[in-house]
Amino acid sequence: MSVTIKYFAWLRERVGKAEEDMILPAGVNTLTELIAHLRRQGEEYDHAFATDGVIRAALDKRHVPLDAAIGGAREIAFFPPMTGG
Amino acid sequence: MAVSVQTGDFDIAAEIASLTAGRTDIGAIVTFTGICRGQDDGRDVVALTLETYEEMAVAELSRLEEDARSRWPLQGSTIIHRHGTMQPGDNIVLVICASSHRQAAFEAASFLMDYLKTRAPFWKAEEAAGGEKRWIAAKAEDDEAADRW
Numbered sequence: 652m653s654v655t656i657k658y659f660a661w662l663r664e665r666v667g668k669a670e671e672d673m674i675l676p677a678g679v680n681t682l683t684e685l686i687a688h689l690r691r692q693g694e695e696y697d698h699a700f701a702t703d704g705v706i707r708a709a710l711d712k713r714h715v716p717l718d719a720a721i722g723g724a725r726e727i728a729f730f731p732p733m734t735g736g
Numbered sequence: 737m738a739v740s741v742q743t744g745d746f747d748i749a750a751e752i753a754s755l756t757a758g759r760t761d762i763g764a765i766v767t768f769t770g771i772c773r774g775q776d777d778g779r780d781v782v783a784l785t786l787e788t789y790e791e792m793a794v795a796e797l798s799r800l801e802e803d804a805r806s807r808w809p810l811q812g813s814t815i816i817h818r819h820g821t822m823q824p825g826d827n828i829v830l831v832i833c834a835s836s837h838r839q840a841a842f843e844a845a846s847f848l849m850d851y852l853k854t855r856a857p858f859w860k861a862e863e864a865a866g867g868e869k870r871w872i873a874a875k876a877e878d879d880e881a882a883d884r885w
Binding site for chain 1: 770786787788789791792793795796817828829849852853854855856857858859860861871872873874878
């Protein structure tokens with residue numbers, strides 16, 4: 652299944668791209684598993700996701716905890732804590 | 737009910753007028769405006785850039801607005817959040833709540849701002865006078881402010 656992964660703020664800068672399409676490999680069912688998979692894709696990903704407990708995520712534009720199942724979501728977003736307002 | 741995520745400025749008086757036009761059931765309007773400061777943590781700030789996940793921001797602000805309407809009797813509400821690059825003194829965010837009485841309008845506006853700060857997907861980067869840019873860190877007190885609701 653192909654999903655679009657989006658990155659924002661310093662996470663985007665560290666990964667070096669705003670978004671990418673990816674076929675989720677077998678065994679990647681939750682966002683935590685996806686992060687582990689991404690961290691093996693290169694130093695920039697490993698650095699971007701190294702700050703444990705800080706990264707937030709959304710599935711199809713809704714906030715979800717990192718242990719959430721990806722299920723049939725088409726758009727996954729990772730970002731730091733929000734600082735709007 | 738209106739939510740807007742935009743680069744351009746907003747006109748507070750015009751936004752209030754559009755909420756109250758032709759109505760006599762509104763007895764209280766509370767507005768909150770967030771403005772770009774020229775100093776932060778003792779540093780001079782020359783510019784502030786707000787990044788957003790625009791489609792989610794619109795969806796999330798709409799959900800927050802619905803949540804506020806389920807908690808307080810509101811006759812109307814407006815949330816406008818800007819993104820892009822701003823200078824000190826520029827408007828960033830506007831929340832307007834209209835109700836029959838002031839208590840609901842005050843509380844709903846406060847709730848919307850507290851929730852917006854921790855849930856709406858916006859990220860601020862400050863540019864200092866020397867050109868140095870840094871991402872602003874989220875504040876624990878903002879989480880605490882949202883938790884009280």
